[in-house]
Amino acid sequence: MLISAQDSVSLRTKCSRNITKKPTHHFMSWFTKFLVSSIGQKFIMSLTGIFLMLFLIVHLLGNLQLLNDDGGDAFNAYTYFMTHNPLIKTISYLLYATILLHAWQGIALWQQNKASRGASRYAVNHVRSNERASRNMAWLGIVIFIFILLHMWQFWFQMKFGTLPAVEVTAYDHPVKDLFTPVAAAFSNMFYVLFYVVSMVVIAFHLWHGFWSSFQTLGLNHKKYTPLIKIVGVAYAVLIPAAFAVIPLVFYFTRA
Amino acid sequence: MSNNMRLTLKIWRQGGKYKGEFVTYKLDNVNEHMSFLEMLDVLNEQLIANREEPVAFEHDCREGICGTCSLVIDGRAHGPMKGTTTCQLHMRHYKDGETIVIEPFRAKAFPVIRDLVVDRSSFDRIIQSGGYVNVNTGQAQDANAIPIEKDQAGEAFDAAACIGCGACVAACPNASAMLFTSAKVSHLALLPQGMVERKKRVLEMVAQMDKEGFGKCSNVTACEAECPKEISVGNIARLNREYIAASLASETTN
Numbered sequence: 001m002l003i004s005a006q007d008s009v010s011l012r013t014k015c016s017r018n019i020t021k022k023p024t025h026h027f028m029s030w031f032t033k034f035l036v037s038s039i040g041q042k043f044i045m046s047l048t049g050i051f052l053m054l055f056l057i058v059h060l061l062g063n064l065q066l067l068n069d070d071g072g073d074a075f076n077a078y079t080y081f082m083t084h085n086p087l088i089k090t091i092s093y094l095l096y097a098t099i100l101l102h103a104w105q106g107i108a109l110w111q112q113n114k115a116s117r118g119a120s121r122y123a124v125n126h127v128r129s130n131e132r133a134s135r136n137m138a139w140l141g142i143v144i145f146i147f148i149l150l151h152m153w154q155f156w157f158q159m160k161f162g163t164l165p166a167v168e169v170t171a172y173d174h175p176v177k178d179l180f181t182p183v184a185a186a187f188s189n190m191f192y193v194l195f196y197v198v199s200m201v202v203i204a205f206h207l208w209h210g211f212w213s214s215f216q217t218l219g220l221n222h223k224k225y226t227p228l229i230k231i232v233g234v235a236y237a238v239l240i241p242a243a244f245a246v247i248p249l250v251f252y253f254t255r256a
Numbered sequence: 257m258s259n260n261m262r263l264t265l266k267i268w269r270q271g272g273k274y275k276g277e278f279v280t281y282k283l284d285n286v287n288e289h290m291s292f293l294e295m296l297d298v299l300n301e302q303l304i305a306n307r308e309e310p311v312a313f314e315h316d317c318r319e320g321i322c323g324t325c326s327l328v329i330d331g332r333a334h335g336p337m338k339g340t341t342t343c344q345l346h347m348r349h350y351k352d353g354e355t356i357v358i359e360p361f362r363a364k365a366f367p368v369i370r371d372l373v374v375d376r377s378s379f380d381r382i383i384q385s386g387g388y389v390n391v392n393t394g395q396a397q398d399a400n401a402i403p404i405e406k407d408q409a410g411e412a413f414d415a416a417a418c419i420g421c422g423a424c425v426a427a428c429p430n431a432s433a434m435l436f437t438s439a440k441v442s443h444l445a446l447l448p449q450g451m452v453e454r455k456k457r458v459l460e461m462v463a464q465m466d467k468e469g470f471g472k473c474s475n476v477t478a479c480e481a482e483c484p485k486e487i488s489v490g491n492i493a494r495l496n497r498e499y500i501a502a503s504l505a506s507e508t509t510n
Binding site: 030031033034037038039040041042043109112113115116117118120121122123124125126128130131134135137209211212213216217218219220221 | 257266268276278328330331332357359362363364365368385429430431432434462463465466469470471472473476477481487489490492493494495496497498499500503504508509
């Protein structure tokens, strides 16, 4: 349980009167107090967000294998590696937990903030153009979460539990699951490509605010480095989703 | 001197016979040299002459330093001008025939007392929880006894410029008081006089801020844009830094 400031004061007063009773200090008291505080909750959002941003780079490097015009040889070798390397598998479970924690904490903050704003709303709202992403992080996040669910059902579930045919790849001396064929099929569907590209735009807006914001929440601002963080953040938010979106567009327009 | 500006005012009325609603008033003789609060004074004189209840609004120094005036004017805390309070806003920024919507600061931690007056005592309780320094009694010491580097003193002064008006809370989509609390924590954390209570201060002020029901900062920065004293969100990063360090690295275990 949490101990309030008043409780701890009375605890100290009691102890000074009766020295046989010593105050008990639990690891959980100060640590949970930190995690449920306003800044602690944001700290969770920031750390999970940074981990997810690092993951996106790794994910993109894998997806770029699809652009090799080799009938999926490099991509299938990559998917086999990602699903069989013990270190990668361990990190992948951490990743699933991180996505859920980021989403759950984000929704919790959204609800708390709505309660703090109160029941009565402004009749006139002034929204600056640079606040459009930051004011809508929860909505953008919900769209991204739906995208992730569909994405995992379509590719991750097929890879893990589906019955994909086996193919030979040059990197291994045994056949591996052929994930390339369902990916290529999905990328030849106009509606799927459209859904994918729109989702990448949504992710771009989420990252546009999220990158800088994660540094700000950790208190990492500095006259010398903050301008650089902001520039890198904008570049990251534009280039990473753009690179993801290019792959289905290339498939749809050049290989279908 | 032009004395003939006509305005339509949509003002939030709450308390007495008003349940919490906008009431429209017409004002025919607004002078462009009036301040916004003087314009409201003229309205109230007109209401009193008509035996109507005047509009309750807060004001004190009327020169932008006390932090008493408030109001959200056309969706913006302290009105449309940058770096000014409502009392420093003048009617020359409005045109003849305009409609102005005037609302109170809205936040769960700032309940409306009447019309445009809100209870901002939650800010006082945040200050009481840690916004002070302990000094020994006795003879006042020499003014230059503690040397402080010029830039450091400047930064502390920029944070100390916060007048505690609450515009940051009013402008924030989350009704967060982080800009206010960060200014108060920064101003003392940057000075040698503030070092004694440095860790205790940030822990207790953030705890009180949370207890008052203010929202959680999501770095929208609307607070910085609306702050009449142009307090920087860099202070919020400092508050985060101070709080994370005090929580995770201080010897306080409860």
